[in-house]
Amino acid sequence: FDMFVLAFVERIFRPTYKRDDIVLGKKLGEGSFGMVYRASLGKKQSSKDGEIVLKKATEYGAVEIWMNERVRRACANSCADFMYGFLENSPKKGAEYWLIWKFEGESTLADLLQSKEFPYNVEAMILGEVQDLPKGMERENRIIQTIMRQLLFALDGLHSTGIVHRDIKPQNVIFSEDSRTFKIIDLGAAADLRVGINYIPKEFLLDPRYAAPEQYIMSTQTPSAPSAPVATALSPVLWQLNLPDRFDIYSTGLIYLQMAFPSLRTDNALIQFNRQLKRCDYDLIAWRKTVEPRASPELRRGFELLDLDGGIGWQLLTSMVRYKARQRISAKAALAHPYFVREGLLALSFMQ
Numbered sequence: 332f333d334m335f336v337l338a339f340v341e342r343i344f345r346p347t348y349k350r351d352d353i354v355l356g357k358k359l360g361e362g363s364f365g366m367v368y369r370a371s372l373g374k375k376q377s378s379k380d381g382e383i384v385l386k387k388a389t390e391y392g393a394v395e396i397w398m399n400e401r402v403r404r405a406c407a408n409s410c411a412d413f414m415y416g417f418l419e420n421s422p423k424k425g426a427e428y429w430l431i432w433k434f435e436g437e438s439t440l441a442d443l444l445q446s447k448e449f450p451y452n453v454e455a456m457i458l459g460e461v462q463d464l465p466k467g468m469e470r471e472n473r474i475i476q477t478i479m480r481q482l483l484f485a486l487d488g489l490h491s492t493g494i495v496h497r498d499i500k501p502q503n504v505i506f507s508e509d510s511r512t513f514k515i516i517d518l519g520a521a522a523d524l525r526v527g528i529n530y531i532p533k534e535f536l537l538d539p540r541y542a543a544p545e546q547y548i549m550s551t552q553t554p555s556a557p558s559a560p561v562a563t564a565l566s567p568v569l570w571q572l573n574l575p576d577r578f579d580i581y582s583t584g585l586i587y588l589q590m591a592f593p594s595l596r597t598d599n600a601l602i603q604f605n606r607q608l609k610r611c612d613y614d615l616i617a618w619r620k621t622v623e624p625r626a627s628p629e630l631r632r633g634f635e636l637l638d639l640d641g642g643i644g645w646q647l648l649t650s651m652v653r654y655k656a657r658q659r660i661s662a663k664a665a666l667a668h669p670y671f672v673r674e675g676l677l678a679l680s681f682m683q
């Protein structure tokens with residue numbers, strides 16, 4: 332009943348927007364399923380929500396609005412602040428879904444990873460000021476650890492809500508300047524398994540660079556989308572059986588890998604890494620054995636970073652990037668991993 336009242340009150344008091352309220356700015360992205368613009372709310376802007384991001388989406392826009400509404404209610408801090416979504420009928424283009432979010436900031440994790448300064452460029456953003464401490468590997472490790480903690484925290488929120496993102500990659504992680512944390516964006520390929528929305532995996536939506544080896548999130552024994560009421564009854568069981576959340580964990584593991592190894596940050600290098608890993612039957616330990624003996628100093632440095640504190644980072648990485656979903660760690664368990672816990676007290680004094 333409380334939920335009902337809350338939803339009702341929100342429906343009355345939450346601002347709504349229409350086409351004419353939105354002043355388009357520069358294009359931020361263009362995919363096969365829609366366009367993304369920076370924009371502002373002309374007359375309708377209140378003091379804070381003037382700067383927005385607008386996505387004009389095709390048929391998948393409906394699912395994306397649904398996912399964002401759900402996140403807004405259940406795990407608001409995990410994703411960019413969703414403001415409103417509506418169906419717009421344009422005379423030229425026909426039906427389009429328009430989605431608006433608060434503009435969270437200029438940089439995605441992909442942008443930040445491209446910088447030679449990484450991870451120090453992020454440290455400045457998280458802390459607000461660059462501190463004049465020595466810049467060694469321990470320090471880099473600490474910053475990467477903070478990013479991983481924030482990412483896994485956001486992911487745990489989504490997964491606890493029953494949502495699998497399915498397109499976790501640095502381009503879909505935005506730095507929120509207000510909260511000084513990383514948030515997840517782009518729920519266009521997400522699936523909500525508890526109510527059966529976007530239940531059939533659209534594998535063509537998945538980004539092959541970051542996708543786990545299993546192409547399908549759900550086993551092939553559940554090929555058709557049950558109607559919502561049936562799915563509500565079934566899906567917690569399916570969730571347990573298939574662990575679809577571990578798809579996102581694999582992708583997050585690849586992000587960790589790219590943070591640790593500068594030489595794996597380009598698309599080509601990542602694609603090549605994926606090929607090597609496949610040849611090793613997705614066994615990271617085997618991969619390490621093949622590349623380490625003839626590794627460049629840069630690659631060696633990555634291993635050294637992961638080997639800090641008795642190799643606890645390497646241990647976390649290898650528990651995320653595994654062939655079998657069942658053997659991958661969950662977001663919640665990862666947050667309790669010694670990689671984060673052991674440094675807990677120190678980390679507290681270092682960063683929030």
Ligand code: ADP
Pocket residue numbers: 359360361362365366367384386411412432433434435436437439502503505516517518519
């Ligand atoms: P798609 O990948 O389908 O084009 P995204 O939702 O990933 O759409 O958005 C495209 C780009 O727009 C992102 O990579 C990011 O740079 C930017 N962007 C999206 N949402 C926000 C936001 N809330 N705040 C700031 N930038 C955003």
Ligand code: MG
Pocket residue numbers: 502503517
């Ligand atoms: Mg995207």
